[in-house]
Amino acid sequence: MFExxxxxxxxxxxxxxxxxxxxxxxxxxxxxxxxxQLMTTMLFADFQREDKFNEYGELEEEAPFVxxxxxxxxxxxxxxxxKMDDYNEKYPSKKMNLxxxxxxxxxxxxxxxxxxxxxxxxxxxxxGGSGKQSLTKLSSFICKQLFFQISLSKSYGENxxxxxxxxxxxxxxxxxxxxxxxxxxxxxxxxxxxxSINSMLATGEIAxxxxxxxxxxxxxxxxxxxxxxxxxxxxxxxxxxxxxxFINRVRDCLHMVLAFSPVGTKFRERAxxxxxxxxxxxxxxxxxxxxxxxxxxxxxxxxxx
Numbered sequence: 001m002f003e004x005x006x007x008x009x010x011x012x013x014x015x016x017x018x019x020x021x022x023x024x025x026x027x028x029x030x031x032x033x034x035x036x037q038l039m040t041t042m043l044f045a046d047f048q049r050e051d052k053f054n055e056y057g058e059l060e061e062e063a064p065f066v067x068x069x070x071x072x073x074x075x076x077x078x079x080x081x082x083k084m085d086d087y088n089e090k091y092p093s094k095k096m097n098l099x100x101x102x103x104x105x106x107x108x109x110x111x112x113x114x115x116x117x118x119x120x121x122x123x124x125x126x127x128g129g130s131g132k133q134s135l136t137k138l139s140s141f142i143c144k145q146l147f148f149q150i151s152l153s154k155s156y157g158e159n160x161x162x163x164x165x166x167x168x169x170x171x172x173x174x175x176x177x178x179x180x181x182x183x184x185x186x187x188x189x190x191x192x193x194x195x196s197i198n199s200m201l202a203t204g205e206i207a208x209x210x211x212x213x214x215x216x217x218x219x220x221x222x223x224x225x226x227x228x229x230x231x232x233x234x235x236x237x238x239x240x241x242x243x244x245x246f247i248n249r250v251r252d253c254l255h256m257v258l259a260f261s262p263v264g265t266k267f268r269e270r271a272x273x274x275x276x277x278x279x280x281x282x283x284x285x286x287x288x289x290x291x292x293x294x295x296x297x298x299x300x301x302x303x304x305x
Contacts, residue, residue, distance in 0.1 A: 004110060005283045007125075043070040045109055046116055047142050048079060065116055065143070077105055080142075087141045098134055101296040103289055107131070111139040111257070114282045115180055118252040121201060123278060124259045125267070126286025132259040133184065140180035145255070146171060148181045158192045162209050165200070169210070172253035173246045174221035182257040185266075194274050201256060201280040204247040219243040256281070 006012050048070070049063040070076045080100050088095045098104065107124075114120040124132040133149075140147040150156065150164055171177045188194060199206045210218060219242035226237055226245050237245075258277060260267055271278050 004285070007285050007287075009287055043073060043076060043106070043109060044068065045070055045076055045079075045112065047083070047112065048076070062144075067113070073102065073105065076109070080105065080108060080138075083142050084138055087138060094137075096134055096138060098131070098138065099293075099297045099300045101289075101293040103293050104131055104135060107284060107286065108135050108139055108142075110282075110284050111136055112142055114284075115139060115145065115178075115255040115257065116143045121256040121281045122258070123281040123283045124257065124286060125262050125283060126259075127261050127263060130286040130289070132286060133182065136180065136182050136257050136259070143178065143180070145178040145180045148179060150183070150187055152187050152189070156189065158190060158196070161193055161196060162206065165196070165206065166209060168254055169218070169250050170221075172250045173218065174225065176225060176249060176253060178253050178255065180255050180257060182259060184259040185261050191273070194270060194277065197256065197258070198274040198276045200254075202276040204251040215239075215243060219246050222246045222249065225249075 003012055003015050006015060044067055046065040046067040047063075048068065049066060051059055051063045052061040054060050077100050084096060084098060084100075100108070111122060111124075114122045124136070126132055137147055148164070148168060150161065165181075168179050168181060172179050183193075183197065196206045196209075216239050219239050222242055222245055223237070226242055230245070258281065260270075
């Protein structure tokens with residue numbers, strides 16, 4: 001959405017006013033809107049359908065992801081809280097206790113929308129503690145994706161990062177698994193890290209990531225999938241065709257989430273030095289939480305004190 005890129009509440013209000021006016025003028029009769037109903041109050045999500053289980057509690061069919069309108073905000077809030085309970089049950093050591101107030105809910109819907117789309121990458125901009133990592137982790141779980149975050153150590157360097165990315169390429173390429181790869185400000189030990197990410201977002205390839213002699217191996221690993229999806233009977237694809245297919249598959253399935261703070265000069269410098277971090281990502285600004293958000297959080301944690 002265009003609104004995602006706006007960096008102040010005043011700008012967002014101007015956008016909302018224009019959208020409300022135009023939709024009332026052009027679409028109210030065709031969409032059957034009431035006079036008081038506005039396009040900007042509508043929410044959409046693609047995880048509202050339920051998995052199908054048999055009488056023994058075994059999963060028979062996973063629910064499809066269908067992007068459709070939400071009946072109301074409380075309906076989708078209950079759905080998200082249920083998903084968070086499922087996450088906490090599955091990963092008790094990584095338990096999350098989030099308060100899904102209105103602003104957090106809207107950010108989560110944006111993140112799920114982005115990472116559930118082919119080549120969906122996002123840049124989350126906000127100060128530390130605004131919930132960027134937690135909401136991304138929950139969004140990844142809701143979208144049934146592998147979640148990856150580097151394990152930073154004193155010895156972790158560019159080669160370690162490339163090793164990790166190489167493993168993710170295998171998951172996203174031949175295996176075709178959707179992967180959420182999050183990187184925060186604090187994990188960027190060197191600007192060379194961003195050079196690699198910038199290249200990955202721009203072309204899908206990183207210089208020196210996969211040696212020439214191994215490229216054929218990676219390409220051939222996708223041959224079976226290629227033949228099922230695009231291959232023609234009796235014709236074997238060339239190694240180059242398989243390599244291009246492999247890279248495109250990686251770009252579709254590996255979703256980069258960058259969580260940056262706008263404080264200081266680094267954010268501006270990175271926008272200039274690494275343009276793909278911004279042009280290839282949907283930008284979502286985490287602006288200061290409104291008063292009702294602060295009240296919701298304090299109520300949750302202090303009501304029994």
